[in-house]
Amino acid sequence: MTVYQHAALVTVNDNFDVIENGTLAVEGKLITYVGPYKDFENAEIVDCTGKVILPGFINGHSHLPMTLFRGYADDMRLQEWLSDKVMPMEARHTKRSMRNGALLAALELTRSGCTTVNDMYYDGNIIAEALKEAGMSGTVSSCLIGAMPNHEAVLEQAIALAEKYKNDPDIRTAIAPHAEYTATPALLEKWGRAAIETGQPIHIHCSETLTEHEECIGRHGLTPVALFDKLGMTEAPMYLAHCVYLSDEDMEIVKAKNLSVLHNPCSNLKLGSGIARLPKMLEMGLNIALSTDGSASNNTEDMWEEMRIAGLIHKGANRDATAVSANQALYIATRGAARALGYADRGSLEAGMRADFTISTLDVPSMRPLTNITNLIVYSGNSRDIEMTVAGGKVLYDHGEFTKLDKEKIFADCQEYFETLFR
Numbered sequence: 001m002t003v004y005q006h007a008a009l010v011t012v013n014d015n016f017d018v019i020e021n022g023t024l025a026v027e028g029k030l031i032t033y034v035g036p037y038k039d040f041e042n043a044e045i046v047d048c049t050g051k052v053i054l055p056g057f058i059n060g061h062s063h064l065p066m067t068l069f070r071g072y073a074d075d076m077r078l079q080e081w082l083s084d085k086v087m088p089m090e091a092r093h094t095k096r097s098m099r100n101g102a103l104l105a106a107l108e109l110t111r112s113g114c115t116t117v118n119d120m121y122y123d124g125n126i127i128a129e130a131l132k133e134a135g136m137s138g139t140v141s142s143c144l145i146g147a148m149p150n151h152e153a154v155l156e157q158a159i160a161l162a163e164k165y166k167n168d169p170d171i172r173t174a175i176a177p178h179a180e181y182t183a184t185p186a187l188l189e190k191w192g193r194a195a196i197e198t199g200q201p202i203h204i205h206c207s208e209t210l211t212e213h214e215e216c217i218g219r220h221g222l223t224p225v226a227l228f229d230k231l232g233m234t235e236a237p238m239y240l241a242h243c244v245y246l247s248d249e250d251m252e253i254v255k256a257k258n259l260s261v262l263h264n265p266c267s268n269l270k271l272g273s274g275i276a277r278l279p280k281m282l283e284m285g286l287n288i289a290l291s292t293d294g295s296a297s298n299n300t301e302d303m304w305e306e307m308r309i310a311g312l313i314h315k316g317a318n319r320d321a322t323a324v325s326a327n328q329a330l331y332i333a334t335r336g337a338a339r340a341l342g343y344a345d346r347g348s349l350e351a352g353m354r355a356d357f358t359i360s361t362l363d364v365p366s367m368r369p370l371t372n373i374t375n376l377i378v379y380s381g382n383s384r385d386i387e388m389t390v391a392g393g394k395v396l397y398d399h400g401e402f403t404k405l406d407k408e409k410i411f412a413d414c415q416e417y418f419e420t421l422f423r
Contacts, residue, residue: 002026002393003033003040007048008362008373011349012055012335016327018373024053026355029169029392034349050363052373054330055348056115056356056391057303058337060289061203061241061262064119064127065093065101067108068418069296078209078271086296089422090122097417098126104414106134107405108301112383113358115391118239118262118289118341120176120203122154124161128171135396135404137169137356139341141176141203144191146183155194162198170392172342174239179205180216180224185231192233201237201342204228207250208242209273225250234259237342241291242267243281244274251277251284260287260340263332265309266300267293278314279323289337290329304383307333311378326378355393360385 002025009022011034025033025040033040066086073085093101098121109117117138119127124140131138142158144151158175165171175195177183183191195202206224207213216224225246228234234257241262246254254261263276281288292298292306311329315321332340338347346354362370366380389397396404 001043003043004046004048008052010054013348013350026393031353031355051359051361053357053359055334057113057333059114059117059303060337061291062119063121063294064105065098066294066296067104068101070299092421099130100413102127102130103410105301110389110396112302113386113389114303115356135391135394139172139174141174144177146187162200174201174203176203189231195236203239206240206243207245213245223250225253229253244276254286262289262291264291264293265313267297271297275317287340288332289340290333302383326375329378356391358386359388
């Protein structure tokens with residue numbers, strides 16, 4: 001047993017309790033005690049005086065190997081960014097470069113307090129192996145694009161991947177059509193049936209830009225969400241990435257079908273896509289998971305930064321200082337994201353939950369004086385304050401050191417891949 005004592009505990013439980021001078025105990029992969037200070041015998045004690053413990057962040061949508069493209073395709077509109085830069089570079093990926101890009105992302109994720117990620121890329125098995133090597137958990141998927149001649153093989157791979165990981169405690173799988181505009185309705189319907197028949201969720205980009213949204217209406221007389229509903233895809237759990245231009249009617253479908261919105265504020269800002277109506281979604285009680293998107297369009301995997309931006313941008317966009325409170329921003333980065341992605345065993349600090357959490361120092365100028373801890377975390381803190389990240393009870397990052405991954409080798413390999421494959 002490992003016991004973390006004298007910490008401020010931000011539980012994100014039903015009451016959003018904050019426990020000062022708290023104790024958190026871990027046995028194996030699970031939290032066994034969360035509450036006021038308590039002595040434990042025959043336990044490893046970690047003194048957390050002057051620190052705060054939060055649930056591990058859960059990244060709702062990313063493309064992990066795109067870390068290799070960071071800083072290469074900036075200040076471009078989405079369609080030009082995708083067609084002129086990103087897709088040509090992705091065509092030059094190898095299995096090894098994808099693996100190393102994913103490991104680089106895992107370094108950044110664990111350094112910034114993230115323990116679970118929902119990823120979409122071209123080979124979900126490579127991502128799954130990288131996450132396991134890093135000690136993380138997540139949902140992986142192999143991206144389906146109708147114009148690619150191998151889409152039948154990719155679907156078979158996705159079905160085989162689900163079978164491979166069906167009993168794995170750390171890896172889940174999804175069926176991942178890229179978007180409405182990269183597939184025909186017939187293919188979308190087919191892929192939706194495959195998800196339903198294999199018991200997998202669907203992870204898909206949706207209404208990311210106004211052009212995408214309006215062109216879908218032009219082609220089909222329906223918004224992307226309405227089209228997915230017509231095709232029967234919404235009978236499976238759906239993880240809808242971006243949702244910047246959802247109509248009121250779209251939101252009603254999302255609510256009625258219990259679908260989930262993956263909110264990517266930084267990426268949407270950087271690509272000039274717009275600002276999703278998050279306050280309306282929260283008011284309606286939609287499932288929301290905060291997300292970074294890939295590092296070519298963010299350009300980080302830093303969920304703490306994403307949380308702060310989510311807590312600020314909607315206030316300005318709506319001219320309403322009450323839009324998206326600190327509690328709401330933290331919730332959609334942790335417990336809300338867990339619920340949106342179907343994880344009932346994480347997202348809060350409670351006995352019986354998976355031991356996924358991060359420890360951050362309060363002993364920095366930006367976090368003093370100690371007033372409202374949650375407000376300080378969201379509006380004043382940042383991931384540089386993180387000292388430790390724990391996933392499934394295992395320490396992944398500890399005061400500048402990574403316990404599972406060789407940082408210097410990953411850095412060197414990624415630089416080599418960029419120089420030889422992508423420059």
